[in-house]
Amino acid sequence: MSRHICTNLRASLLQRKGKVDINNPEQYRHIPLAPKTSDPEALNFDKAVEIVLTGLRHARHGDLQTACLQIATAFLLDVRSVKFVFEMPPSVSADVELPCVDPALSRRLIEADRTGFGCAIIHIILGQYLGDLPGDGQKIVAHALKSIDCLIAVLEKEPWIEKTESGILGGYLTRAKLFELRASFQMTMGNMKRASKDLSSALKCDPSYTSAREARANLWASQDLKNSGDVHREFLRVVKERHPDSTGMVSSYAWLGITLFRDPNLGTLAEAKEYYKKSIQASIRQREIYGDENYHDLPSFSLLKSIFINMRKHPSDTFFIPEAGNEDKKHLCLACGKREQGDGSKLMKCGRCKSVSYCSRMCQMKDWKAHKSYCKIAATKPEEHENDVD
Numbered sequence: 001m002s003r004h005i006c007t008n009l010r011a012s013l014l015q016r017k018g019k020v021d022i023n024n025p026e027q028y029r030h031i032p033l034a035p036k037t038s039d040p041e042a043l044n045f046d047k048a049v050e051i052v053l054t055g056l057r058h059a060r061h062g063d064l065q066t067a068c069l070q071i072a073t074a075f076l077l078d079v080r081s082v083k084f085v086f087e088m089p090p091s092v093s094a095d096v097e098l099p100c101v102d103p104a105l106s107r108r109l110i111e112a113d114r115t116g117f118g119c120a121i122i123h124i125i126l127g128q129y130l131g132d133l134p135g136d137g138q139k140i141v142a143h144a145l146k147s148i149d150c151l152i153a154v155l156e157k158e159p160w161i162e163k164t165e166s167g168i169l170g171g172y173l174t175r176a177k178l179f180e181l182r183a184s185f186q187m188t189m190g191n192m193k194r195a196s197k198d199l200s201s202a203l204k205c206d207p208s209y210t211s212a213r214e215a216r217a218n219l220w221a222s223q224d225l226k227n228s229g230d231v232h233r234e235f236l237r238v239v240k241e242r243h244p245d246s247t248g249m250v251s252s253y254a255w256l257g258i259t260l261f262r263d264p265n266l267g268t269l270a271e272a273k274e275y276y277k278k279s280i281q282a283s284i285r286q287r288e289i290y291g292d293e294n295y296h297d298l299p300s301f302s303l304l305k306s307i308f309i310n311m312r313k314h315p316s317d318t319f320f321i322p323e324a325g326n327e328d329k330k331h332l333c334l335a336c337g338k339r340e341q342g343d344g345s346k347l348m349k350c351g352r353c354k355s356v357s358y359c360s361r362m363c364q365m366k367d368w369k370a371h372k373s374y375c376k377i378a379a380t381k382p383e384e385h386e387n388d389v390d
Helices: 040-060 064-077 103-112 117-130 137-157 175-188 192-205 210-223 228-241 249-262 269-290 301-313 361-378
Strands: 005-007 083-086 097-099
Touching: 040 064, 040 103, 064 103, 064 117, 103 117, 117 137, 117 175, 137 175, 137 361, 175 192, 175 210, 192 210, 210 228, 210 249, 228 249, 249 269
Parallel strands: none
Antiparallel strands: 005 083, 083 097
């Protein structure tokens, strides 16, 4: 299969060379981040990309089991290493994200892996990047969640697997990572409280796992799951633990400023302005490291201030930093893609899981075969959100 390849938001480092075979590692050229930054996150990305390319070379030479384990290892080290955006045919949304390992090769890798670990991770990769596709996408997500649950159960019985000395998937297969991955699926399904609980579980497994702490802080802030004081303290801890060049510093500093607007008792306007200035500086730094595609213009501080002055007058309004390209699926028909219109023509939510919507009964019936397994998981009653801050 040949398509133009362009990189995703952060991984703008694998440069395309015209028409290529997406599973041919010789078509990729990786530009290391190491000369630009000492951020461990960036260095892990460098390492993960090299592991992916090595895995693809093994696949091309017929050693599919080794390829499966190496690609799975790279994904656990840095999920971005297998994430690319392809030029899609007109029938498929242009912003659908696919892994660099295409579905056909993925099936071969799953069949070739005899350990079960690599096979399970490939299922998770497919769930991450093919879950939005119409039709089988929901089944893929359901299978990915089952794989995560099975791996967590195995690690609870055999905790030695998480140690580097085990030699299994480079020692990167940990319960903390799996809980974080499960949280990402829960957020996609609209189960925000359950996602928060999974991220808390990740931090209980590994209190130093700042990636999960950052994700939980963003979730708390954007969904109003915690008060401004808890959110502010969590982001203070994140910026203290993260490298200054970390990709999460932009939103972390922005939220520190925002929480001061929400609760003046947490700090002064001058402090809020300083945090926002740091957010802008972090955004510029991201452009220097990852390229122009990762840079986003932020509103001026005066505009941000006016937004929050208005919020104090109208406290029911909420504000959060949206993720680029993140579409609210509850406002799209899952079957045909029709949007909720402003003229009053509302979409109908699935009566069971209430996490997806349809424009008509016909569309719901048409999609039921694909939605059935996903619906069962999404409809599970989430447990009460934890009140403790780890």
